[in-house]
Structures are given as C-alpha cells and as structure tokens.
Amino acid sequence: MAGNTSNKQGSAVTAVNVAQIAGLNTLGISLARVDYAPYGQNPPHIHPRATEILTVLEGSLYVGFITSNPENKLFSKVLNKGDVFVFPQGLIHFQFNYGTNKAIAIAALSSKNPGVITIANTVFGSNPSISGDILAKAFQVDKKMKGERGL
Template identity: 60%
Template sequence: MASLTASGAVCKDLKLVHENDFFYTGLHKPENISSPLGSKVTLLNAQHIPGLNSLGISFARIDFRPGGINPLHLHPRGSEILTVIEGTLEVGFVTSSPEYRLFTKVLQKGDVFVFPIGLVHYQKNPMKVPAVAYASLNSQNPGSVQLANTVFGSTPEINTDILVEVFQLDKKVISHGQMKF
C-alpha cells in the first residue's frame, strides 16, 4: 500500500506498477447481510484497486436482504449514480434548504438513479427477495455520513436536551436512540 498524504495516496513508482493494480475480482459474490438494517456496502476504492489512485472515482456493490435498507446518509465529497442489478429498490434524496424536497422512485433491474453530492439519501428493498445494486461515485474518497449514527452515536454523546429541542421529541425517545447507537 502506498503512503498516505492529506490529499490521498502517493502514486506508486511506475516501474513497480503491474496489471493487478487495475484489477479486482469477487464483486459477483453476494455479501453476508447480517447487519441489523439488512444491507452491506462493499466499497472499492484506491485501497482495493491501486490503479484508481488519483482518478477521482470509486465503486460499490450494495447487497440488500428482503426489507433491507441502506439508511439515511450523505457523501460530502461525491455524487453517486446507482444501478439496480437484481430486484427492486425504493430510493430517494432530499434537497437542501429552503425546500427540503423529497425525490423518490421505485427502481427495477436495469434502472439508474442519481444522488447529488452532499444530499441526504437512502435505498430500501421493499420486496421479499434480495436485491443488489452497483454505485459509482465521482470521488476517490466520497465519504459517508450515516445520519442516525452521527446524531445518536457520537462519542461523547450530544447533550440529550439539545436533541430533544432540535428533533422536538420526548426525552425518552432520544435516550432510547442514543442507547441503540
């Protein structure tokens, strides 16, 4: 693995580059979907395919069990284009202030949907059969901010009174959320 800098990995000496730096195998294999939410993201970036270094792209396979969800999240450094490979997915994103408008669609095999950079989005398998999607992102390191984990699972915890006021929910509900994450 190449050395890391603030802007990413240092490029390999050209004399040491070989075909396998541009190759990955195994994306055809279903992933174990044992997470409580029923989805598994397999991200391929320059750590997995060194030849992606400095190209400004990454790729992911997302496996969903029946009813599984890739929860509300955003990518602060990249837009995403998602293609359904198997099954059906309900997808959506919310625009930023002042509208907070939801764009949602039910996708079938072969359908494509775009999630603009930095917008909160999700994917859910509404069916009783597994689903698989591929996602391309226009960033070598798009990042992923999982909203529930960020709000309820921070260390140290965000003051419960602040979350009660922000979400306008009962303190018991907020405390329960913090215990789960």
C-alpha cells in the first residue's frame, strides 16, 4: 500500500524489518518501500548497520551519497524506472523526486535492523538541544539566523 506523503518531506518510508517480521531474525536482510510525492524527498540520512540498494519502481529520482572525510565527495545520479543505486553502509545519502508525478522505490538493506539516523532531525532536534553557539560554529553561520526552530 502507498504511504502517506502529505508531510513536510513529501515522502513515506514503510519498513519491513525484524520489528515487523520476526522471521527475519538472523537473516541479515530487510526492505523498505519509499513513496515520494512530486518534489518529495527522503532527506539526508544514514543506516549505521546496513548497505542499501534502491530500485525505482515508478517515476524518477535524483539520488546521491557523500563519501566521508576528508574528501566529502558527492556521487549522484538521476534514476528512472528500473534503475538501481547502492548506498554504502554508514554514508550520508538522500533521494529527491524532481518530477511532477509520484515516485516509488524499494530499498533492500543488508541487516535485519539497519537503523536510520536522519541528519537534520538528529542535529537540530536533540533533547536537550545542542547549544546554538556550537551549531553556528559547526555550520559556519551567524547565530542570529533563525529558521522555524532557530539556533
């Protein structure tokens, strides 16, 4: 079934891992269906315990991952129906539906419990909050800049 994409990201991830199917225990695999509204995205995130292979079932996606320090090189590509892309374990990656139609993808992951750490939610949504001074210095912005949540 299609996920509800009427949210700020315009995407829905429906996970199929050991939490949903106990029979996956010890098998080292899981899946996720990702639905994207037009211009929806699966924002930058990592899977600390799994490599991901993404297959586009419908629509087109701009996808990419960034290597780790010191290179921080972006590897990206536009994928169409039937195309496949691999995101190495632990690297920041994303998907964006740049089209005016919905898109659907299936992600296969090399762990029964791959985990997900969404970068912006983690950094800006921690409880307690990370000090605005630390965030301003890390992102090289003026602390006086304020977004929806502010620094």
